[in-house]
Amino acid sequence: MLPKRSIVLKCLWLVILFSLGLFSCGMPEFPNTAELTEDIRSGIVRTMTEMVQTYYPFEQEKTGAQTASFTAALEGLLSDLSLADAEFKDGLRKAAALLSDGHSTVSWYPFGFMPGIRLRKLSGPGYDGIYVERCAGRPDIGVRQGDKLISIAGQDVSELFQQVLPFVYASSGYAREQIAANYIFSAALRTLPESSRSQPVYAVVLRGGTAQNIEITFSDDDTYFLFQNPYFCRVPESEGTVGYIYLPTCGYLDDIDTIDQWINTLMGTKALILDLRGNGGGSSAVADYILGRFIASKEDPFPMKDKAGRTSGSIAPFPRGEQYTGRLYVITDYLTFSAANYLASRVRYGIDTGTLPAACLVGERSGGGSGVPVSKRLTENLTFRVSRYVIRAPGGSSFEAGTPADIPVFESATPEQLSQGFWSLPSAGGTDAEHDLALRFILSEEGYPQ
Amino acid sequence: MKRTAAVLMIFFLCSFSAVWPQQRESRVSVTAVGGYSSMMPLSIGTFDRSIWNADAGAALRISRFLLLDASYTYGGIIYKGSGYTAFSGFQAGAKYFFLKPRGKWSDGLYFRTGIFSFWPASFRSAPVWGFYLNPGIRIPLTSHISLHQEITLRLFAENTPAFSPGVSGGITFEF
Numbered sequence: 159m160l161p162k163r164s165i166v167l168k169c170l171w172l173v174i175l176f177s178l179g180l181f182s183c184g185m186p187e188f189p190n191t192a193e194l195t196e197d198i199r200s201g202i203v204r205t206m207t208e209m210v211q212t213y214y215p216f217e218q219e220k221t222g223a224q225t226a227s228f229t230a231a232l233e234g235l236l237s238d239l240s241l242a243d244a245e246f247k248d249g250l251r252k253a254a255a256l257l258s259d260g261h262s263t264v265s266w267y268p269f270g271f272m273p274g275i276r277l278r279k280l281s282g283p284g285y286d287g288i289y290v291e292r293c294a295g296r297p298d299i300g301v302r303q304g305d306k307l308i309s310i311a312g313q314d315v316s317e318l319f320q321q322v323l324p325f326v327y328a329s330s331g332y333a334r335e336q337i338a339a340n341y342i343f344s345a346a347l348r349t350l351p352e353s354s355r356s357q358p359v360y361a362v363v364l365r366g367g368t369a370q371n372i373e374i375t376f377s378d379d380d381t382y383f384l385f386q387n388p389y390f391c392r393v394p395e396s397e398g399t400v401g402y403i404y405l406p407t408c409g410y411l412d413d414i415d416t417i418d419q420w421i422n423t424l425m426g427t428k429a430l431i432l433d434l435r436g437n438g439g440g441s442s443a444v445a446d447y448i449l450g451r452f453i454a455s456k457e458d459p460f461p462m463k464d465k466a467g468r469t470s471g472s473i474a475p476f477p478r479g480e481q482y483t484g485r486l487y488v489i490t491d492y493l494t495f496s497a498a499n500y501l502a503s504r505v506r507y508g509i510d511t512g513t514l515p516a517a518c519l520v521g522e523r524s525g526g527g528s529g530v531p532v533s534k535r536l537t538e539n540l541t542f543r544v545s546r547y548v549i550r551a552p553g554g555s556s557f558e559a560g561t562p563a564d565i566p567v568f569e570s571a572t573p574e575q576l577s578q579g580f581w582s583l584p585s586a587g588g589t590d591a592e593h594d595l596a597l598r599f600i601l602s603e604e605g606y607p608q
Numbered sequence: 609m610k611r612t613a614a615v616l617m618i619f620f621l622c623s624f625s626a627v628w629p630q631q632r633e634s635r636v637s638v639t640a641v642g643g644y645s646s647m648m649p650l651s652i653g654t655f656d657r658s659i660w661n662a663d664a665g666a667a668l669r670i671s672r673f674l675l676l677d678a679s680y681t682y683g684g685i686i687y688k689g690s691g692y693t694a695f696s697g698f699q700a701g702a703k704y705f706f707l708k709p710r711g712k713w714s715d716g717l718y719f720r721t722g723i724f725s726f727w728p729a730s731f732r733s734a735p736v737w738g739f740y741l742n743p744g745i746r747i748p749l750t751s752h753i754s755l756h757q758e759i760t761l762r763l764f765a766e767n768t769p770a771f772s773p774g775v776s777g778g779i780t781f782e783f
Contacts, residue, residue, distance in 0.1 A: 410732035411685070411693050415768045418651040424661040441730065443691020449654070479652025530690075 181383030212544040227256045260527025263327040265541040269341035279339040300374035306364040310346035320595035328557040329526040333492040390420040401427040408497035409440030414447040429485040439496025450478035462547040486517040503557035522568035526560035634782035646776020675703040697726035716746035738764040
């Protein structure tokens with residue numbers, strides 16, 4: 159018989175070893191250095207090439223030229239020994255974007271959306287360019303809604319646009335252009351000396367048909383479009399009308415329970431708006447669970463296919479709880495991506511197959527991204543992500559390039575509409591229907607004249 | 609469903625392998641437990657997800673019938689499709705043996721009740737917490753080691769109100 163102390167010690171050791179095992183599972187193996195030496199660069203290129211060769215699953219959608227250009231671009235980076243680290247990372251980012259995949263990218267962000275300003279590329283008869291869509295209620299910022307940007311800090315905007323376009327990873331040209339349009343300010347600032355970036359930037363805009371010189375100032379605090387929490391309301395505020403749920407992300411699984419409770423509350427409404435604008439994705443389970451409140455029977459599964467066409471599981475919504483039987487409007491924009499794009503594609507599939515006859519997609523083509531990615535850390539602060547599986551509808555098609563809207567109110571927006579104060583963005587509380595192009599359309603459809 | 613059936617089968621076989629030696633009334637014991645349960649959000653009334661958990665805990669006997677216990681929990685909530693979130697947390701409560709020892713199998717019947725709190729990784733509002741009430745049976749294998757099998761009944765409170773029935777089984781070392 160073992161003494162008690164011995165048993166206790168053995169149990170303690172077991173607990174300690176178990177804990178160490180848990181925490182050591184994710185220990186990274188990557189070069190812990192800030193400088194990208196020739197060996198590290200070579201390792202990065204080799205790893206990225208191998209990952210794409212192993213995983214990239216879009217043989218059906220793409221022509222093959224994407225992987226060839228990707229490989230050639232990476233090899234070109236290795237042959238140019240004069241590149242600084244930042245230039246090398248720029249090259250990696252541009253090479254990954256050549257894959258035209260909504261998920262494949264390198265975690266290097268030379269450009270970004272400018273806080274407080276949302277831009278939109280508009281093309282149509284008599285107009286083509288990048289316009290200010292909203293400036294977050296900041297009259298002091300210099301630009302006004304509806305301004306067409308001509309130059310910033312002495313640089314031509316169309317040239318800046320062409321500079322940033324190769325950095326944008328997206329599977330649809332439409333999403334790529336809209337995202338690139340929003341990188342314009344950061345691209346202009348990047349060319350300035352670091353010491354002068356906090357100073358006002360001079361720009362030329364076309365306002366009311368006249369070119370004007372203006373001064374632009376920015377504030378990092380001014381973020382208006384990244385809502386951290388979902389919210390709901392009735393539009394307008396009365397019983398039996400239209401319910402509105404804004405879902406800014408699919409990244410939190412407990413949002414399912416919150417939204418379930420809201421749908422219960424909105425059961426009496428005749429229509430429900432599910433706003434997916436700016437939703438960058440998360441878990442497809444959030445999409446399936448929410449859709450489960452709108453379908454009467456289990457939907458066809460969408461298989462996840464790898465490069466060789468093998469199926470690795472499938473996903474599908476299934477009926478849950480009391481079904482919402484009113485009309486369903488889903489608002490999408492070019493930032494509706496990944497799991498949110500999957501939700502939109504499920505609605506599209508339900509409309510096409512008749513399982514969601516009372517649904518309608520409003521807004522614009524969603525951002526796309528139907529891949530299931532895998533990531534690998536290349537260096538201390540550089541990660542490469544590539545799609546490993548692609549989610550396909552029965553029949554083999556994917557929604558990698560986004561889901562088109564039934565009512566493309568944003569794609570058909572004009573400079574005049576922007577000048578008049580309309581925008582394509584979700585507004586706080588969802589109640590500013592007066593300016594929201596999507597809400598205006600939906601409420602008009604439901605019998606509320608705007 | 610197959611997974612649940614497999615878990616139930618293991619518990620069933622464990623019950624038959626057990627013998628009923630003289631039970632000890634040890635002061636301190638440590639336990640390792642594994643469990644599996646379904647989960648029904650009260651907002652929709654449908655079992656639409658499941659939970660697995662592995663616990664490591666200790667208990668202190670304070671009377672012939674009553675033990676205080678606490679355990680560290682690691683596990684995951686499994687959503688149909690591709691949803692999964694790992695969690696860690698703790699449970700703390702009391703275990704009550706409600707029958708006087710008569711040298712029969714029924715001596716091992718007990719209720720375990722208390723509170724739990726989990727920190728799920730993919731949840732916006734962490735932690736989630738609630739109550740449990742688990743009827744169970746202690747099956748002694750030797751004078752120092754016993755198996756425990758429970759029907760777990762969890763009630764999640766606050767932002768994720770849900771009912772979660774399931775089963776769990778574990779092994780206890782008594783000192």
